[in-house]
Amino acid sequence: MQYFLGVDIGSVSSNFVLIDQQQQVVSKVYLRTNGNPVNAIREGFQSLRRQMPEDAGIAAVGATGSGRHLADIILGADVVKNEITTHAVAACHYDPACQTVIEIGGQDSKIIILRDGIVYDFAMNTVCAAGTGSFLDQQAARLGIAIENLGEQSLASSRPVRIAGRCGVFAESDMIHKQQMGYPMSDILMGLCEAMVRNYLNNVGKGKKILAPVVFQGGVAANRGIRKAFEKSLGLPVAVPENHDVMGAIGAAILAGEAVSASQPTRFRGDGFILEGDFKTRSLDCQGCPNLCEVACIMRDRKILSYWGDRCRKWETSLKPAAQAVVV
Amino acid sequence: MRVTFPHMGFMHIPIKSLLEGLHREVVVPPPITQHTLALGIKYAPESACLPLKIGLGNYIEALEAGADTILMAGGWGPCRFGLYAQVQRDILQELGYDFQMVILEAPDSKISQLFDQLKRLGEKVSFFEAVQAIRFAWYKTAAIEKAEERYLFTLPRTIDKDRAEQLWDQVLLGIDQAKSRKAVDEILNQALQAWDGLPLHHEPVLRIGLVGEVYTVLEPFSNQNIARNLGRLNAEVSNSIQLTEWLNDNLFKGHLIKSRTPHINNCARPYLPCSVGGHGRETVGTTVNFAHQGYDGVVQVGPLTCMPEIVAQTILIRVAKEEQIPCMTLYFDEHSGNAGIQTRLEAFTDMLRRRKALQTENSDFQQGGTCSAVLSRG
Known part of the structure; x- marks a missing residue:
């Protein structure tokens, strides 16, 4: 059985997926890059190998993310693509009618506007990471809440407080102030989610026409508070795919599958080269x-x-x- | 008197030629490097924009190399650039450098005022010699621009991109050293022939207009060599601003060649009927102009915090929609990592290719051709 491998080496996480000929996800690995992408690539590949069926072969490799060139050097990729294109391809695969993709990752966030299945317009955050996963991570750590629970806790809120979303430093001092005023934690957390969404829509989403269906992906899409804040602010339903955290890798795998053909053999370097x-x-x-x-x-x-x-x-x-x- | 001036693209070549024609000793600042920028950042106000910082670094490096006179363009209007010469002079004086600063201002009414300013810069120079010097400098600029056009045309179309880039670097060196019009012609013609002889590929080539603030458009160090990067992605870049044009409009008040400004202002009129300082109106106007010429997309560049470009960026959203031309804005500052820029450029060219393919497909369909089922990706 032949499979396609997609890898997305980001600043915060490194993701690996294996899809079959029908473009269904067979296995996936999501791990923290921890500032050592070379290690992450080998470790990720190794644990994916362990999940794979015995007889499985890799017919094509696609790489994306800021570490895509590194992944190409170590794995041998047939397609090396930027994150915008791979995320758009994966979103279209999830919902062919999709018109808006919201993607929030560790250090960047992007919006992709799709019309008739092709990228029509896009934007990425520019110079500041206030509206991204790293900021949420940092705030959760400061409040002593596991990042995985931040979303759940914020859902309990009935009356979110207002927090400045323009700048991470402003937001943090606002949150400290609201804590000292004695507001319940859930209201502060929901306030944080709404501030992030406001920041995203005003910066990344500025001037873009957001139409349904909206697909929300990236690591932050796991946060149900953010999703709820998006739905409230946009007045539209926001869908989160099951594999939202590895969509970039899925897109890369799909593109890799399309790139290799009978005439174009894969550049995959093989297990020996990578693992030994x-x-x-x-x-x-x-x-x-x-x-x-x-x-x-x-x-x-x-x-x-x-x-x-x-x-x-x-x-x-x-x-x-x-x-x-x-x-x- | 040993004269220096700030870098802006290949401007040092004609300026050096001009000053030497006025019998002045010239100290061209060393090529802009990280060290230049580091010097500028260290001594410039934090909130100033990139052109001021790089310029300041140029002066410091040139003064260290023995220059004692700085030549800088002045200006007026709501963009901060008009004040940069004075700010830079004050900073350098505080640092203890001993130098003289000559600020060239565009004449209010008569072109002879500018010739007078230039003549005063020269030493024992007759009016005739001054005119000769200006004309030779102009000749060099026009030759380089002709070479640049061919280079930007060839780079996206050839397989041998390294060679195409080398030729461009050689042309700049050669024309810089040329002493006569004949020598300039020879270098230019050789390069044009060499570019034409490079092997081509048959992939489709995108055409992208580069608009925005003049310094960021013209100085490759400040825009992380965007034209080269796009060329390597098989996209041909056309600059909205040429150096000859900028000098003609800003220093010679349109006396040298016919100015394109009225046409560009006309293009901008439906979206922006007045000047907003800097190159704001030109950014909007040239974007519309590129759209009319059937370009595939426009990239707007500017230094971070550039007010006129921020105004233009907001207006480009409407231009993009009504003129059907995708636009992307990139701001540059002191960060040196180019992964982010590269990702955006790749994504932008990917998008343009797909949109173009779709358009071709639709028009084939209208003309009765068959519509292929699925667009190829990537």
Whole structure:
């Protein structure tokens, strides 16, 4: 049996899915990147391998997320795609009529407007992470609430308090103030959810026409408080797919499946390459000009697989497939 | 007197040529690097925009290299740029540098006032020599712009993108060193031929208009080399602003060539009938103009906190809808990570390709052609 692998290496989480020829999810892995994407890629691949049926083969690989190029180097990807495209593809697969995708992840949030199944318009948050999962994470930690329970607790609220949503620092001081005034925790949490939704709609969603069906995905979609706040603010039902947390990976897998064909064999490097070698990343300061670029380099055992991070691409283009250097 | 000036794209080439024609010793600031920016950030007000910071870094590096006179454009109007020369002068004086700052102002009425300003900058220069110097500098600029146009045309269409980029870097170096019109012509023609000889691919190429604040459009360091990145994604970029145009409009008050400004203002009129400072109106007008010319999309760039561009961005939402042209806005600041920019550019070009494919499909359908069932993805 042949399957398609999709990986989404984000700043906060790394997700892996395996879909079958009918584009159904067979298995999935969701783990924290913990600042070590190389490890996350290998660990994720390994635990996915354990879940897979014995006879399963990987016919194609798709990579997405900010670490997509790294994933490509380690796994060998047939498709390396940005997150907007993969999320849109996955949302269309979930609901072909979908017209709006709300995606809130660890460090970025995006809105995708779809018309007739293609991306018509999109926006991503620009310079501030106030309206993203990291902020919720941080606030939950400060209040001593497990992030998984934040949504449930906020649902108990009947009268949410008003919290400034424009800036994470303002929001936090507002919350502390409301706590000191003695408001119940659930009202404060719901206030936080509503503030985040307001922030999202005013920044990311600015000027976009949000039409039903709305699909809400990304790690934050697990938070039922946020979902409720979206429904209240938009006056529309908001659907959360069962695999909302791995939609990017699903999209990448679907695209990978479409990319390989009889004439185009997969670039997948195989289990041996991924699981056996010792992968290391190093950084070096290029002294070639005053830019002093920090050039990152990834090696498997002693073989350099790739360089990146130099502005002039001197290092990046130095490894033409024929001439891969060996570091002693 | 050893004269320096801020970088803006390839502007140093004609300015250097001009000043040398006025018998001045020139210290071109070292190419902009992270170090330049770091210097600017250290000494500039935190809330100032990127052009001020990079410019300040240019001056410091040039003064360290022996310059003693800074040449800077002035200006007026609601954009902060008009005040930058004075602010930068004050900062540098406080840092203890000994220098003179010459601020070039556009003449109020007569073009001869500008020639006078330039003549005064020169040493023992006749009026004839001043005019010759301006004309040669202008000749170089026009040649570079011609090369740039071909480069931006070739980059998205060729397989050998590395070579196309190398040729562009070589043209800039060559024209900078050229001493005569003949030498400029030779370098230009060689490069044009070399670009034409590069192997092409047969994938569809997108056409994207680059609009926005002048510095961010013209200076690749400030926009993380957006034209190159889009070219590598098989998209041809057209700049809304050319250096010759900007100098003509802002310093020469439209005396040198026929200005496009009235046409651009006309394009903007239904959406923005007045100036909002900086390049706000031009951003709206050139976006409409690109839409009329059948471009696939528009990318607006500006430094973070740029007021005129923020105004224009809000208006572009309506322009995008009514003129049927997708627009994306990118603001640049001191952050150096380019993963975020790359993701947005890739997503934008993906979107344009699909929309284009869909349009072609629909028009085929209307013309009686068959409609293929599913759009290919990616």
